[in-house]
Each structure stands twice: as C-alpha cells, then as structure tokens.
Amino acid sequence: MRHPFDLSLYLVTDPKLCGPRDFFETVAQAVRGGVTLVQLRDPDAGTRELVAIARRLKALLEPSGVPLIVNDRIDVALAAGADGVHLGQSDMEGADARRLIGEERILGISVGNASEHEASREALSGADYIGVGPVYTTATKANSGAAIGLEGLAAVTRAVGLRSVAIGGIGASNAAACIAAGAEGVAVVSAIMGADDPQAAAQALLEEIRTAKDTQ
C-alpha cells in the first residue's frame, strides 16, 4: 500500500538555514547529488507560506521521484500533495496521523531514546520509520535533547523494530558509523544545506553510506 522509499540519505531542509543561497536551488543540487528523501521543516512559517514552499519543493522533486515529507503539518502535506509526514514527540500521535494521511503516504516519527519509546508505544502506531537522535550534539536544532550516541541509536533501533534513520550532528565523517549501528540511513541538515557544494557533499555522503551498507 505504501509507496516504496529509501532512507539512505535524508535531507531535512529549513529555508531559514540556507543563508544567502537560493533555497530551492540548494535542494535541487542536493537531489542531483543523490539525496533519497527530502523533509520540509519550518516551524516559524505561516500555513499559507508553508503550502507554497511545499508545492514548489514537490514540483522540484517530481522528476527525480524523491519523496517529499512535511514535518508536523499534516494539513500542509495534504494541501501540497506531499508523500508523507514526519512527527516529533509534541506533534500529532501516530494513529491520528495515519487516519488523516491515508494508507499510501509515508509516516515517520521521532524517537529520542528507548525509554521515551517505551512511554509512547501508542504514539508510534502507524509509523513506517523512526528518526532516532540526536546521535551527536548539534547546533541546528535547539532543545533536541541530549545526544544518545551510537549505542543509543543501536538500542532504540533494536527496541522499536522499525526502519530507522539516524539524525543529529551527522556528516561524512560519522555517517558510516550510524549505518554500522543499525540505521538504514542518515538525516542531515547542515552537512548538505551549509556545504560550499551541496551536490558534491550529497554525493560524498551517499558513497559513505553505500560503502558502509555493502560491508555489513
């Protein structure tokens, strides 16, 4: 029922983190470099603006087949025809979200650590994958909790039993370690959005990840 998707290199985008460079051009370069999923996250934008950004991203991604995931806002995802939503621990619960998005859209949910998961098994209902982290400390997202490290990543992925993508402070130097710890892919923000050459940065990351998967 669900469209197939590849968690290998998951780009989380925030239009505000793009600096002087054009946001959509940066995402386009990242897609040429091989990112396999794109998430729109902009908690400060109004609904109308979010819908407009999501529509432009969806049109940009369409030729490549890379799915567009919208953070938190199911209304925006539905209006823009996005391919899925990603929910944090203060966003809608999984079962409610699945009811609204239907059976075809992708549903991802953030999990901080195994005990948080144990406390929210109901909240993970309907999820296709989990975002696990922060694995390392990161300056990109404030209040994202304490870093759980590779051991935390491995423990949560094992405990939850869903496909997982590692997030938090991940770049070319530590992506392979996350795969080795059990993640199916890594989610990055600044390692691509803040790179001098977003396409080359994505290519290098994807190569690290594929090599790590091949040697498992």
Next chain:
Amino acid sequence: MRHPFDLSLYLVTDPKLCGPRDFFETVAQAVRGGVTLVQLRDPDAGTRELVAIARRLKALLEPSGVPLIVNDRIDVALAAGADGVHLGQSDMEGADARRLIGEERILGISVGNASEHEASREALSGADYIGVGPVYTTATKANSGAAIGLEGLAAVTRAVGLRSVAIGGIGASNAAACIAAGAEGVAVVSAIMGADDPQAAAQALLEEIRTAKDTQ
C-alpha cells in the same frame, strides 16, 4: 450540505487568556450563557496539545450543539472532529481548505478591509462566513491591523456578500452597533473569557444582539 450555524455570539478562546480560572469551566459557563459558536485559537501550542484541547472542547460542546471551530489548523480540526475551521490572511487559502475539510464543515475567513478582500477574492473561495475587523482597537491580538470602525465593517460586509461576524474590541456596549452595521453576530474574547461571571456576560451580550436584530 453545510450544517446550519448561528453567528450571533461567537466566542474566540485562547487557553492562555484565561488567567487562574479553569479554561474548560470558563467555556462551559459561556455556553450556558448562550454563545452560539466556539473557536479554539492557540498559535503557540504544539499539535499534540492542540488536538487534546480540541477534543475536550468538542466533548464539552456536544450536548449543547454549539459548533467547534479551529483556528488555522485543519489537521487539528480533522483529528478532533471539529465542526469547522477559521482562517486568517496568512493561513491556508479558502479553496485548498475547502478541499481538505469537505462539504459539511464550516469555513470562516478573516477579512481586514475591503481592499484586502479585493486582493484576495480567490482566498475567500469556499467560505461560509467572514470575520471582519478589528472593528475597534483591541489588546487581545497583536498585529491585527488598524481598527476599521463601523463604517469599515459595513463596507466589507456589503462588498463581500457573505454572512459576517464582527471582531475586535467588542463588548456589551458596542455589540448592537455592529449588528446595526450589517454583521450577523459579534466575536468576543476578553468580554467573556475575562469577565468575572462568564455566563452572565454571555447572557447580557446575547440579549443586546437579539434586541438589535429585532429592531432592524
């Protein structure tokens, strides 16, 4: 197709404006006093919290038949089974909203003045009513624009040609004037939520409004 609704006395609620008093008890008193619609507006709450508040309000309103309207968040309205949504000028456009909420739910859209409307005729597509204001200056909502006065209220209501509810600085002393200017009802926040006796305040307002309608 749409459920019938009565705009006469429209309570806009923000859990943060309730002071030490219990939010749900205050709304319950207002309903006993005769409010005809209740809108949940809390732009700072997370999605999960909003859904929980909306569900409690919906359960509270159910016996009275007073419809629950959710501000901006169509995802929250759908998850909680609310009766409609109200959209501001930076929220989703009317046509997108109507597509997501279906034909039975109520759709309201804020209009600040006639020229703003002229610039956004498409944005009003699908609306069942408009919220017009601020009629008077108000401290409740920052950045709500300059007061348009009774003349502005009358002009916008005439120009748009939809049922209208006046909002902004309205209480028992000026509700009748808004009805005389062409509004079908008035929307209040602090005149009820901040009253010593919310039920008595709602009753007094409703009496003003009904008397003004009878003398038209």
